[in-house]
Amino acid sequence: MRINFLLPHLKISGGVRVILTYADLLAKKGHEVKVIVQSRRWTRHIFNLLGIKPSWFRNLSAKVLRVNEFSEIAIPDADILVMDSWKVVQVASRLSDKKGSRFHFVQHDERLYHGPAGEVDEVYRLPIKKVVVSSWLKEVFARDYHIETELLLNTVDRDLFHPVAIAKDNLIIKILLLHHPYTWKGTEEGIALVQKLKERYPNIKLILFGARNEKIDLSCDEYYYNLPQEKLAWLYSSCDIFLCPSWDEGFGLPSLEAMACKCAVVTYDNGGSRDYAFDPHTSRGVGIDGQTALVAKRRDLEDLYNKLKLAVRDENLRKNIAENGYNFVTNMPTWQEQAEKLERMLSKQ
Numbered sequence: 416m417r418i419n420f421l422l423p424h425l426k427i428s429g430g431v432r433v434i435l436t437y438a439d440l441l442a443k444k445g446h447e448v449k450v451i452v453q454s455r456r457w458t459r460h461i462f463n464l465l466g467i468k469p470s471w472f473r474n475l476s477a478k479v480l481r482v483n484e485f486s487e488i489a490i491p492d493a494d495i496l497v498m499d500s501w502k503v504v505q506v507a508s509r510l511s512d513k514k515g516s517r518f519h520f521v522q523h524d525e526r527l528y529h530g531p532a533g534e535v536d537e538v539y540r541l542p543i544k545k546v547v548v549s550s551w552l553k554e555v556f557a558r559d560y561h562i563e564t565e566l567l568l569n570t571v572d573r574d575l576f577h578p579v580a581i582a583k584d585n586l587i588i589k590i591l592l593l594h595h596p597y598t599w600k601g602t603e604e605g606i607a608l609v610q611k612l613k614e615r616y617p618n619i620k621l622i623l624f625g626a627r628n629e630k631i632d633l634s635c636d637e638y639y640y641n642l643p644q645e646k647l648a649w650l651y652s653s654c655d656i657f658l659c660p661s662w663d664e665g666f667g668l669p670s671l672e673a674m675a676c677k678c679a680v681v682t683y684d685n686g687g688s689r690d691y692a693f694d695p696h697t698s699r700g701v702g703i704d705g706q707t708a709l710v711a712k713r714r715d716l717e718d719l720y721n722k723l724k725l726a727v728r729d730e731n732l733r734k735n736i737a738e739n740g741y742n743f744v745t746n747m748p749t750w751q752e753q754a755e756k757l758e759r760m761l762s763k764q
Contacts, residue, residue, distance in 0.1 A: 416761060417447045417493040419515065420477070421485060421507055423500045425452050425469045427626045427641075429668035430522040433548065433569055434499050435472050440754035442476035451490060454481040471644055490514050495761045497546075501525045501538040508541055517543045518761070521564070523665030524555050524686075528599050546760065549666045551686035565760050568690055569666045570747045575644060576675040578741065579652035587618055588727055591654035591678065593669050594625030594633070601660030601683075606633055608720050609658065616727055622654055651676035655733060656726050661685050662714050670708070674740035679733045680708040681723050683715075691743060706739045 420438050425431060435450065442448040454462075459481035468475045482489035485506045490496075493515040498504045504519050519541075526532040526539075539556070545564040547553050556562045592605045602623075609621045623631065624639040631638060642650060651657065657673035659682035666687035670680050674691065682688050692708035709726055711719035726733050748756075 416495055417491075417515070418449075418495040418497065418761065419491065419493040420448070420450045421490075421496065421498045421503045422450060422452045423503055425450075425479070427469075427471045429569075429666070430499065431469075432472075432668065433522065434497075434520065435469070435475055435477075436572070436750050437754055437757055438477035439472075439475050440751060441758060442478075444754070444758065446758075447493075448477035449480050449491065449493075450475070450477050451480045451482060451485070453483070453485060455483065456481075459483070485510070487511060487514075497761075498543075501530055501535045504538050504541065504543065505534070508538075508543060516761075519543045519545045521545055521547045521552055521556075521665070524552065524663065527663055528597065546757070549687040549690050551689055552665055567753060567757055567760070568748070569668060569671070570750055570753055571668070571671050571675045571744055572750060573675060573745070576648050576651065576672045578675075578677045579649045581649070581653050583653070583655075587620055588616070588656070589620045589622055589654040590656045590658055590723075590727075591622045591624065591651065591673070592635075592658050592660075594623045594628065594631060594638070596627055599662045601662055603633070604716060605658050605660035606635065608660070608716065608723060610634060611720065612724060612727060615724075619727065622650075624650060647672065648676050651678045654678050655737075656681055656723070658723060659683065659685070659688070660719060664688060666690070671744060674707070674737075675744045677737045677741045679726055679736040680740055681719070681726050682708055682710055683719060684710050684713050691740075691747075706736065707743045708736060708740060 418441060420434050422434055438448050438450050462481055468479055487510055492513045496515040497518045497520050498507050499520045526535045539560060546567050547564045548569045553564050553566050556564045590609050594602050613619045620636040622637045623635045626641045629640050651673045657678045657680050659670045664685040664687035670682055671691055673680050682692055692710050709722040711722045
């Protein structure tokens with residue numbers, strides 16, 4: 416099959432990682448795969464000529480094509496057109512049938528933060544086949560649009576994310592938190608919770624990491640900017656707790672990556688987390704609160720603080736959560752298996 420993936424950008428993020436992973440694996444299976452991204456820079460012609468791939472995903476088997484706009488002329492003909500994000504779909508849905516059968520790859524409820532709710536709503540109502548990455552998103556489309564979607568759960572690259580043997584200071588408890596400038600990611604709220612907890616437990620160290628800002632003016636003990644992908648397993652493994660204060664997630668890959676590295680997860684019930692962490696208040700999810708993760712009610716700071724405090728105080732519980740989370744991840748489908756599932760979805764067209 417000739418498969419084109421349309422992306423809004425190639426910056427490192429969970430959503431882009433998912434698309435590039437599928438593009439890579441489908442290309443390795445012999446399909447003619449292109450990742451097409453919009454770029455206004457004049458250097459796009461040189462990048463296309465040299466075949467330059469994203470710096471953080473250099474081994475990508477699929478071709479990367481940078482275009483000025485998603486137009487009829489710029490987009491090559493194909494059998495399948497997979498579109499990521501509502502803005503891409505809004506434009507690319509107008510392309511001719513020569514560009515392939517359309518699939519909208521949905522990775523978040525973008526009405527919440529990614530655009531005007533009315534415009535996103537119109538895109539969601541378009542008669543385009545939809546693939547979603549979490550059970551929560553499948554429920555959203557069934558509830559709000561009465562649309563049956565294809566569920567293709569995210570998973571984790573076990574070659575990249577795995578426990579790394581590290582000599583730890585048992586007197587220090589390291590809490591890891593993703594830094595992100597979006598308010599709804601909850602970075603500042605998470606920092607405030609940890610700082611409050613440090614007043615009672617001074618042996619806590621707060622570790623931040625991120626890829627958006629090289630320097631940050633936030634209170635923490637260590638900050639790692641844009642670590643090489645091969646170093647992320649070391650970072651997760653070196654910490655005891657991964658705190659996810661994000662209000663809403665289409666899935667939430669960093670939490671799953673932490674689990675794969677035997678780092679105990681404390682998270683809000685943010686929607687996407689229900690596929691690997693149980694929400695005791697709705698009785699939904701695959702994991703179990705207190706086993707695969709500690710889960711607080713959405714945007715309930717007191718509840719999240721109490722769950723985090725419990726993880727800090729109870730070493731046995733913390734280690735059990737980390738072990739159970741790791742075991743849960745190892746029983747998930749591999750990316751290769753999910754790529755085969757996607758291939759079957761696409762080949763039906």
